[in-house]
Amino acid sequence: MTHMHSAIYEIRFHGRGGQGVVSAAAVLALAVFENGYETQAFPKFGSERRGAPVEAYVRIAQRPIRTHTQIYTPDVVIIQDATLMHCASVFDGLKPGGNIILNSAGTIKTQLLNHEAYQCLTIAANDIAQKHLSRPLPNMVLLGAFAAISDYASINTLKTAIAGHLQSKGKKIVQSNVDAMMEGYETAINGIGT
Amino acid sequence: MRKLLEGSRAVAEAVRLCEPQVIAAYPITPQTHIIEHLAQFVADAELHAEFINAESEFGAISIVQGAVAAGSRAFTASASQGLLLMTEVLFNIAGMRLPVVMVCANRAVSAPINIFCDHQDSMSVRDAGWIQLYVETNQEAMDSIVQAYYIAEHCELPVMLCMDGFLLTHTFEPVELLDQDTVKSYLPTFTFNRMLSPDQPHTLGAGSEPENYLEYRYAQHQAMDKSATIVTAAGDKFAAAFGRSYGLLDCYFSQDVETVFVTLGSAMGVVRDVVDTLRAQGESVGAVRLRCFRPFPAEALLAKLEKSCRVIVLEKAFSCGASGIVATELRAALQLAGVSLLVHGYICGLGGRDLTCKVVENIYQQSLAGPIAQRHGFAGINVTSSEGGG
Amino acid sequence: MDRRDRFRHNILTSGHSACSGCGEAMASRMVTDLIGPDAIYIGATGCLQVFSSHNQRSAWQAPWMHSVFSNAAAVAAGVEASLQARGKKIPVVVQAGDGGTFDIGLQCLSGMIERGHNVLFVCYDNEAYMNTGVQRSGSTPHAVRTSTSPPGRVSEGKHHVKKDLISIIAAHHMPYAATATVAYFPDLKAKVEKALSIDGPKFLQILSPCPLGWNHDAALSVQVSRLAVETGLFPLVELEHGEVSRVMRLSTQKPVEDYLKLQGRFLHLFNDKQGKTQIRHIQALADTRIRRYGLLDADTNWTSASASIVQRGGRGTYLPVVPAGMSDHNAKAQG
Numbered sequence: 015m016t017h018m019h020s021a022i023y024e025i026r027f028h029g030r031g032g033q034g035v036v037s038a039a040a041v042l043a044l045a046v047f048e049n050g051y052e053t054q055a056f057p058k059f060g061s062e063r064r065g066a067p068v069e070a071y072v073r074i075a076q077r078p079i080r081t082h083t084q085i086y087t088p089d090v091v092i093i094q095d096a097t098l099m100h101c102a103s104v105f106d107g108l109k110p111g112g113n114i115i116l117n118s119a120g121t122i123k124t125q126l127l128n129h130e131a132y133q134c135l136t137i138a139a140n141d142i143a144q145k146h147l148s149r150p151l152p153n154m155v156l157l158g159a160f161a162a163i164s165d166y167a168s169i170n171t172l173k174t175a176i177a178g179h180l181q182s183k184g185k186k187i188v189q190s191n192v193d194a195m196m197e198g199y200e201t202a203i204n205g206i207g208t
Numbered sequence: 209m210r211k212l213l214e215g216s217r218a219v220a221e222a223v224r225l226c227e228p229q230v231i232a233a234y235p236i237t238p239q240t241h242i243i244e245h246l247a248q249f250v251a252d253a254e255l256h257a258e259f260i261n262a263e264s265e266f267g268a269i270s271i272v273q274g275a276v277a278a279g280s281r282a283f284t285a286s287a288s289q290g291l292l293l294m295t296e297v298l299f300n301i302a303g304m305r306l307p308v309v310m311v312c313a314n315r316a317v318s319a320p321i322n323i324f325c326d327h328q329d330s331m332s333v334r335d336a337g338w339i340q341l342y343v344e345t346n347q348e349a350m351d352s353i354v355q356a357y358y359i360a361e362h363c364e365l366p367v368m369l370c371m372d373g374f375l376l377t378h379t380f381e382p383v384e385l386l387d388q389d390t391v392k393s394y395l396p397t398f399t400f401n402r403m404l405s406p407d408q409p410h411t412l413g414a415g416s417e418p419e420n421y422l423e424y425r426y427a428q429h430q431a432m433d434k435s436a437t438i439v440t441a442a443g444d445k446f447a448a449a450f451g452r453s454y455g456l457l458d459c460y461f462s463q464d465v466e467t468v469f470v471t472l473g474s475a476m477g478v479v480r481d482v483v484d485t486l487r488a489q490g491e492s493v494g495a496v497r498l499r500c501f502r503p504f505p506a507e508a509l510l511a512k513l514e515k516s517c518r519v520i521v522l523e524k525a526f527s528c529g530a531s532g533i534v535a536t537e538l539r540a541a542l543q544l545a546g547v548s549l550l551v552h553g554y555i556c557g558l559g560g561r562d563l564t565c566k567v568v569e570n571i572y573q574q575s576l577a578g579p580i581a582q583r584h585g586f587a588g589i590n591v592t593s594s595e596g597g598g
Numbered sequence: 599m600d601r602r603d604r605f606r607h608n609i610l611t612s613g614h615s616a617c618s619g620c621g622e623a624m625a626s627r628m629v630t631d632l633i634g635p636d637a638i639y640i641g642a643t644g645c646l647q648v649f650s651s652h653n654q655r656s657a658w659q660a661p662w663m664h665s666v667f668s669n670a671a672a673v674a675a676g677v678e679a680s681l682q683a684r685g686k687k688i689p690v691v692v693q694a695g696d697g698g699t700f701d702i703g704l705q706c707l708s709g710m711i712e713r714g715h716n717v718l719f720v721c722y723d724n725e726a727y728m729n730t731g732v733q734r735s736g737s738t739p740h741a742v743r744t745s746t747s748p749p750g751r752v753s754e755g756k757h758h759v760k761k762d763l764i765s766i767i768a769a770h771h772m773p774y775a776a777t778a779t780v781a782y783f784p785d786l787k788a789k790v791e792k793a794l795s796i797d798g799p800k801f802l803q804i805l806s807p808c809p810l811g812w813n814h815d816a817a818l819s820v821q822v823s824r825l826a827v828e829t830g831l832f833p834l835v836e837l838e839h840g841e842v843s844r845v846m847r848l849s850t851q852k853p854v855e856d857y858l859k860l861q862g863r864f865l866h867l868f869n870d871k872q873g874k875t876q877i878r879h880i881q882a883l884a885d886t887r888i889r890r891y892g893l894l895d896a897d898t899n900w901t902s903a904s905a906s907i908v909q910r911g912g913r914g915t916y917l918p919v920v921p922a923g924m925s926d927h928n929a930k931a932q933g
Contacts, residue, residue, distance in 0.1 A: 083562050251750025
């Protein structure tokens, strides 16, 4: 039975507790919403521990989203921690031709991809984050990279979203996260990642 | 103004606008974000309330009992184990007819310990005498907080607002914000004419004897039955003020169809998607969401269902050793009214097990084939892992 | 002993999912390895229970049961009663966090002590409800940032002072109650062994830093624990039948700022004048505790300095090194 609502674009984030995975999903949803889309963001909760694998999800659509089920066939997978590729099934259900954004200084090993025709973007997000945030917190960098490959969120709506979501942390932190996001975008646009 | 908000944040905003004077809280996943937002509002003087970190949920609900009895609008929230720990006081509050409002962030109960969504917690206290509303979206959660205070204060009955843990509390969704002035005009200042005050001393919670206990309980039961009218009135008044209407039920293409899904909470979203898919294929199917579970809206439900052939109940709790709770109550109501209608009861989504379109579609196909062999089905059960104890 | 390890029982074995640097995991490993596998452990709801037993797995190499949040002491009392009835001598040990001890757990704990059950109740005190996301507990020190005691326009963090639980427990006039922390293992060891030698209710409150909730570097847990003691904020004391019987003397008193500045949960106090006032309050609290227990002038050779110098014994054990000419603390402790 074909699903009538395949007009919903789905993104899945993978990371570890402490890497801002849930924030990433929230900020992306805020940016997408800012852009006039209907959207939904939610975490997959495990136990709340630093270092434990965490997933978060975003749905994007033109019409209001009614479902609250988990995401099984994402269009995009964003991997904030490359070590997860060895212990979690991060590519499960990724639609053929789907996008992968991987936080890595190296390139993605083709044998991990099960020979599907995925579009891969790797970006050394930890290094970029270190520069702007003095810690390897890659989430906003990866959102910048997402903006480079998609129309749903633009750098401007991401800027607004970051400012809104991190408002309580002060102007300096907002700016440095915006800078990290921008460099993620520039890097991806310039195709320095493979 | 439309904003993307986490469900917990939306609820906290609505509570803030209702201006409770006392908030008592004890943390339990997945309610924590609600009380954390309220704590920050108070810390920033955006809400002027006594924010009390209680020593347990039993303490929290007791504090709320005291606050309301003394004449203040109050708020608390809990879930799962915490809600069960409150049980004695829930009965007490209802028996004293105190207008308390609380949120239950629906979560499964131990053992085995599980932090994810199902309705066993609130369903397990359905006899306590609280009005229970189950919401589908974050918008409805926000809107229903305001209505809950209206209903509680008009009926002098406590109201439990049930929202799916994680599925709603931790999900960011667009919501239309409420404005303070409209809330103020919808919800009058709280007055409680039996409040504890030296000016007019009342005794609350005196003892009773076999000669009169029955009459008190009957009066409470009558009040509960009558409250259905207030729930509807509160929804109509909300529609007039804010433009969004609510009632006892929420219907989706349920008029004169062969098969009707009946469900509660956010699962209705998936059911709507499945109904659309099936109807596009020519199936005669619709859905009714039970927004108000207590009082049980038998009349309203029967009016929606009596022209149909079969009902499929999808519920997230069951009475161990008996059957699905909603299905059982529905069957009883149908039988009392002499309506002959096949009810397929399915227990789904326990402990956060995802209820997907595929599962719902399979259930629909099964129901067309005839009645299920047992009293009820457990949707999507993995038989091998069901052996052994918890 | 753990089959794979010649030196340790590893009662709490590897594979659990605690955060790195978790003070509670450290403390629990210390305590349970000292007690061993021939005991029955009751776990209250909390971090330790969750990270050691989630999703159908268990890291416990000894009998272990999850009670619920409030009733670990009562459940343990039931286990102990059963063992009594059947003439079995097995230690019954509760492991709870500060939530399950100071607040929701206090009723059952008091009942267990008052009735004199032979149960060792261990509280791993990380000063907030960490498992559910860092909400304040009765154990949270005042002025601390938690998610339910956030600093804001009209708030400096938690309003109220840390509950003096050890005094409440000791007021039951029970055989043994003591405080300990992960930075002083020989001291903790002596206290666990002392507790196990007693028949009746005994209580240990072990300060367990939480890198996530206290917001400090995961590598600094032991250092933070040491500073809590050296500032006088967390006195290491023993109380028997309601009276203070022994304290650990502070060789030096460190200023509270040395402790506070390492932790993000106190960061807001360094921003403004009101914050500075709170820091002075905290210093005054530390000074009061030092005076109360005589931490600077107690007549003992067991000090924060000597307790830090240890010598490896056999089979993974540690021995304190006592200055020449002074009697051994362990002999004193068991005396």
